[in-house]
Amino acid sequence: MLNNWLAAPLRLLCAAATAFSFGVWCAGSFYYGPRIQKERSALVRYKAQLATAHAQLIEAQTKVIIQTEIQYRDRIKIVKEKGDTIIKEVPIYVNQADTEHFGVNVGFVRLYNAAFANEPAGPAAESDREPAGISLAEIAEVNAFNANVCLQWREQALGLRAFYRQLQNARAAPTDSLSR
Numbered sequence: 375m376l377n378n379w380l381a382a383p384l385r386l387l388c389a390a391a392t393a394f395s396f397g398v399w400c401a402g403s404f405y406y407g408p409r410i411q412k413e414r415s416a417l418v419r420y421k422a423q424l425a426t427a428h429a430q431l432i433e434a435q436t437k438v439i440i441q442t443e444i445q446y447r448d449r450i451k452i453v454k455e456k457g458d459t460i461i462k463e464v465p466i467y468v469n470q471a472d473t474e475h476f477g478v479n480v481g482f483v484r485l486y487n488a489a490f491a492n493e494p495a496g497p498a499a500e501s502d503r504e505p506a507g508i509s510l511a512e513i514a515e516v517n518a519f520n521a522n523v524c525l526q527w528r529e530q531a532l533g534l535r536a537f538y539r540q541l542q543n544a545r546a547a548p549t550d551s552l553s554r
Contacts, residue, residue, distance in 0.1 A: 431544065431545060434544035434545075435541060435544050435545070437544075438537065438540040438541050438544050439537070441540075442533055442536060442537040442540065445533070445536075446529060446530065446532070446533030446536075446537075449529045449533070450526050450529045450530060450533075453522065453525045453526050453529055454522065454526055456522075457518065457519070457521070457522025457523075457525065457526075458522070460518045460522070461515055461518045461519055461522070464511055464514045464515050464518060465511060467514070468509075468510045468511045468514045469511070470509075470511075472510050472511075473509040473510045473511060476510055477505045477506075478505070478506045478508050478509075478510065478513060479502060479503055479504060479505060479506055480501055480502050480503070480504050480505075480506045481498060481502030481503065482506065483506045483508060484496075484502060486513075
């Protein structure tokens with residue numbers, strides 16, 4: 375137990391501390407309360423703007439994806455169809471008489487295969503002069519097919535480049551509206 379002479383000042387000190395903290399709390403709630411509420415409201419508005427901008431970004435990206443997909447899928451399809459037509463026309467331009475008159479030698483085949491393997495063909499040999507047994511029509515078909523595939527890849531690369539550019543533009547648009 376505390377001595378009586380010490381209990382009275384401690385009670386007074388506790389009451390003063392309680393009154394002081396209550397006063398600070400009241401002053402803080404009256405002074406800072408509206409400010410805190412204002413900042414919370416601003417935060418809620420900002421989060422709503424972010425959500426709206428995010429939804430706009432997703433919508434813009436979706437449009438870009440759909441437009442690019444439609445545009446370049448059709449272009450690739452047209453390139454493929456034209457290439458298939460060219461391949462079908464090979465017998466018109468290269469017939470059996472051409473194959474008999476113009477032979478393909480082993481050296482041509484080695485060089486052709488080396489080019490597609492991206493490796494050197496090696497030194498020439500006597501066997502390179504022998505007939506390869508491949509018709510000009512087959513070579514024309516293979517070249518037409520390879521050219522067709524290259525053109526399809528080109529269209530796809532152009533489409534991806536356009537897609538990336540449009541996607542960057544779509545991404546920049548919603549952030550511009552937030553900075554206003």
